[in-house]
Amino acid sequence: MTGAGGASSAAADAEVAGWWATAVSKIEPDLIELRGHPVQDLIGRIGLAEMIWLMLRGERPDPRRAALLEAALVSSVDHGPHAPSIAVARMAATCGVGLNNAVATGVNVLGDVHGGAGEQCVLLLEDVVRQADPAAVVARWRARDKYLPGFGHRFHTRDPRRDPLLGLVAEAVADGVVPGAHLTAAIEVERLIAPVPMNIDGATAVVYAELGFPAPLARGLFVLSRSVGILAHAWEETGQGRRNKGPIPPSILPDWL
Amino acid sequence: MTGAGGASSAAADAEVAGWWATAVSKIEPDLIELRGHPVQDLIGRIGLAEMIWLMLRGERPDPRRAALLEAALVSSVDHGPHAPSIAVARMAATCGVGLNNAVATGVNVLGDVHGGAGEQCVLLLEDVVRQADPAAVVARWRARDKYLPGFGHRFHTRDPRRDPLLGLVAEAVADGVVPGAHLTAAIEVERLIAPVPMNIDGATAVVYAELGFPAPLARGLFVLSRSVGILAHAWEETGQGRRNKGPIPPSILPDWL
């Protein structure tokens, strides 16, 4: 936008176009294409989980892979009102912000420790798959951090989401839908560090890794999944009429509050 | 937590329980129930759109209603990189925050004007349905604000998402799946203010109102839908290696930048 006239203007055109260029969507008057598909060809013809896959990867999955993704997304929508992502959204909802702001508040805390374990577990599983010696990989990871991402839980001894998810992956492996290497790796890690159990981050990491999602998208997919629970809780809280909800009921705060 | 001993402690127990009480989920060791369903009964057996319905309303929808909801959720995932919600998420992704923070940044701007039009359009349609005289309702709304929520667009003369969504609703009305009053109201409003066309907020408002979602959840559902596009764009931007992306390419900023 140098004002230098025609030639540089054409360059500027290209520069603006490039600055916001995207392969995700194309919007023109009366035209909306998502990953190359006119939106009217998608509405009513593609499921939400397939749509997520299409938007993130640029291609539609086959039904079996879409179903695996959908199962993982369903599995981690909520973990109760004391999960930080849920709790902060409920508190936000009482402070007079929009429902979108309450959801954003919850999503914003799904950081490396809360929402990032799945991402790190995919990296761990990829590491195990690549190496000859799973025990050595586990030892190396544990030397860095006593918490192995995707394993262990504060109070579940056997997370009820583990078996159904691994079962679906195992079926998919049997049918040649996914390769199975990451499932094998995860079970081997679980055996090596027994009795610390695989948790939901581990089980979904197996799904996402088997489906070929890069590790950072394990966090991204968790964000989409957990947003469902965050919204449900924020909406419920909205109906309860509290104002400026703190973490602890005022009447039982220490001594006086 | 008064320290006054057993009796008051029992009261305090109840108070804490009540403060974070929820009908959405129940979490105990090795038990996760979502709206009363053990999570292992849902994984692999319920679709993501059905799950959203279940979490928000406490009951599972029948397949036809679930399909309508899914179509609406698919329809509004993205509207290009210049939509504020998408643009700010892309910019956030270049500033060194987590992928969840980039998504939260995008969701956070889906306010009354950007993401709230669907909510307001549901209110408008409910108003029309309740009143004898649609023209009077429209006149009253337009006296308050020249923009009628759910109608008009900066550059689409006919939003390509309108016909497929209304077509699905019309089919559902014909089959007795939904009542149809809000569809009729929306078409009547569109006729009254022609040639201003119904937009995506209007078309999805018809779906959500026909399905019985309260108005604020039109915004909530839009948040879930748009989060898909926000994530896809933020992820794509992450791969492009820009740092601290501003809105306009530095090389063509006025004069010098």
Added chain:
Amino acid sequence: MTGAGGASSAAADAEVAGWWATAVSKIEPDLIELRGHPVQDLIGRIGLAEMIWLMLRGERPDPRRAALLEAALVSSVDHGPHAPSIAVARMAATCGVGLNNAVATGVNVLGDVHGGAGEQCVLLLEDVVRQADPAAVVARWRARDKYLPGFGHRFHTRDPRRDPLLGLVAEAVADGVVPGAHLTAAIEVERLIAPVPMNIDGATAVVYAELGFPAPLARGLFVLSRSVGILAHAWEETGQGRRNKGPIPPSILPDWL
């Protein structure tokens, strides 16, 4: 950016310039002007409170008005770890997000109910100042909402911040620094609804209204003030090593958690 060559390019230049035009700051190579002042003339020569005034209003305040603003900003930095804005930031800090994200999480919940009371109280005071009959104004506001913004507190019977702030305003009125009408209005309201006391939102609203800040900036200034406490708490929490802190210690959750 039509690509139509020189003439339209000049128009496009103007359009881009206009789209991001601002009177707040001017940035060119080796030049930074803030509200018309080269930044090097401000550094070391202007206080932070004065700078806030300059940035928001375009002119430097005299020292007495700057001191009043500074006193109000100091007064509301923190209200303990159970204030929602502080609590959510502390929780965020344990989830593995950046310190900026933790602060943003806290600021994000300073909504109409939590951070907006000062804004609404300025409107109330302006209403009282404009009208002949304070009692009628109060009655009208109370008919809309039992909570009168800026008055009443969950547990302070006399907020310790009220007297020092009102005392400073009274001195400024005596010296002709500010007009005093809003101070008079606030004290009259407090008398009318006794024994409900003025709270910090009310006392700071008096300061901001006397200084001529428009009502929405009462919320904006509270955001700047509270950010200090939010940061201090988030930083302290960071040093305590908790992971994914929920609102209630796991060991005392009802029954089992």
Added chain:
Amino acid sequence: MTGAGGASSAAADAEVAGWWATAVSKIEPDLIELRGHPVQDLIGRIGLAEMIWLMLRGERPDPRRAALLEAALVSSVDHGPHAPSIAVARMAATCGVGLNNAVATGVNVLGDVHGGAGEQCVLLLEDVVRQADPAAVVARWRARDKYLPGFGHRFHTRDPRRDPLLGLVAEAVADGVVPGAHLTAAIEVERLIAPVPMNIDGATAVVYAELGFPAPLARGLFVLSRSVGILAHAWEETGQGRRNKGPIPPSILPDWL
């Protein structure tokens, strides 16, 4: 909260108290203490920059150190409407969210790359101060990343904020107010990598390091400083009446928009 009666209730009391324990503030009915100071002793008697120091570090600074901190906070409030933190806040303000949400949106993008350079620069300077050989330290850092945090700028050849800030630090060193080792280190680094100039992150890092702030607080302090500019821009944008502002004016988007 085990319900087991008196004894365990006392333990539960302690647990709740410990879970939200803080040295930052103490709130009781009619009592507010910030870092041990009754708030009424602070209002009108302590400046905002001193208050920031007190809240973050637990002690009041002497006037010279407070003035240095204040100068650094003043210096980085704004860098024009195209800085991502400012731009996203302006866009947010047009989408119908609260002013606090617009500020939070801006603060949320002050991530490792945008707002984190000061933090990393403090680490670099500490590294240089600890080592015998500055050139070796610089070489080691540059081997990891071609961008040395705190040095270089897209378009300033000499950042106008560098000289005034370093001048104030040099005076403080001459007067024995701060030790000077980090100033020396920064100038040495600048010499080693000439002609790449020190930028604002570098100059403020010198101040914060000389004042003894731990590195992560360089980001925290930048957040407080930049929040001033973010608020000023969001507020200005609010007054301009745009709706759903995208990054580029619709009329000049490529081809058609």
